Amino acid sequence: MPENPDAFAHPASRLALEVFRLNGALIATGDALVAPLGLTSARWQVMGAVAEACGGQPVAGIARNMGLVRQSVQRIVDELAAEGILRFAPNPHHRRAKLVQLTERGEALFAEASRRWLVLADALAAALGAEDVARAAEVLCAAREHLHQAQAREEEAA
Amino acid sequence: MPENPDAFAHPASRLALEVFRLNGALIATGDALVAPLGLTSARWQVMGAVAEACGGQPVAGIARNMGLVRQSVQRIVDELAAEGILRFAPNPHHRRAKLVQLTERGEALFAEASRRWLVLADALAAALGAEDVARAAEVLCAAREHLHQAQAREEEAA
DNA sequence: GGCATTATGACTGTATGCTGTCAAATCGAC
């Protein structure tokens, strides 16, 4: 056992495992955080992307910013629009691709969700150290870019 | 805008975003990596947990090790067993909770998957620095524990 | 101006994970 390459002990393996686990923990925590507002982690994340875009992006653009496919975002956006949390505004550059915006109710909900999250985020940063948290985020970002490039080279070869 | 607390710029927010994105990238990369073997990221991860347990755990135990619920793992295990990749062995301590083990074919598949992964893992560690990767993994682990504790306190209060 | 390419939304199907629920089996307090 010691002489064969132990994939479990590899630093990259440990990182991948922790990403999977923390991803699950973050979704669970987020769900619990915004459930009293009638939201879920996925809805909250979509609202965040809409807020970040300041209501100037169609569904496909929001999906790109989130790193998801259009279809996943479209379903959430449709649900949130049906509940009066998001609305569609005319797009001067594209007749079909309406711009997605937060309604007043959506703005209020997102502000309340952000307030709740910041309490937890501050506690996290204080417990782990803001510096270390920021460095970890940079490593994850670099890892993602490396994977994307490797994937691109793989597809190019095929 | 500058005077209100910008939740997007918070170090913990950036970390959470990168975790979501890297999680997706890792699953996509893993799927591409083991697809030629007839596997998926989820199946591969379950096989990894079975391999790590050396065939001495029932489904519920494997799920605990992976941080998932029993039901998610059970479905994958049943599929892999139907394909001759996993098998169930009698459990001397529990009549119903059979032990999950890799078959010979499963061992071979997992070894090949590990071999493919290690190429990518080595490249990742080399590009980002094994030290930084390990440190990032530790930060993610600490973040998860912090979230679990916060969740536990929340439930206790309710 | 016309046409191929790309972008976008809509629809369908599939994979993965969670929750809820139930019965069987085990474990522990007494």
Add this chain to the structure above:
DNA sequence: GTCGATTTGACAGCATACAGTCATAATGCC
């Protein structure tokens, strides 16, 4: 030894994300 609590497997339902496909709208090349 008995009975309640816990663990485990099994089944059903739901949420989220992906891939494939099609029609429509926009863009770019000629």
